[in-house]
Amino acid sequence: MTKFNVPAMKCGHCTAAIQKSVTEADPTALLEFDIPGRMVEIDSADDAATLLAAIKEAGFEATAA
Structure with missing residues (x-):
């Protein structure tokens, strides 16, 4: 398992975009x-x-946690 901090992830639409990508x-x-x-x-x-x-392709900045 790899963990990422995604500061702009705030709702189900965000998670759906990340999941899809x-x-x-x-x-x-x-x-x-x-x-x-x-x-x-x-x-x-x-x-x-x-x-x-x-994750970045989905439109979110992220860093490894």
Whole structure:
């Protein structure tokens, strides 16, 4: 599992965009969101850089937690 801080993630629309982008990169990825904590935890075969790029592709800045 890789954790990311996503400061601008505030709602279900945000999580849906991130989910869509990450699962396009890795269809088997599992995501867990903590909206109040602005965190996403991703279980994926992809490396952190690829996942971070997918989050950015969804329109969100993120950093590894």
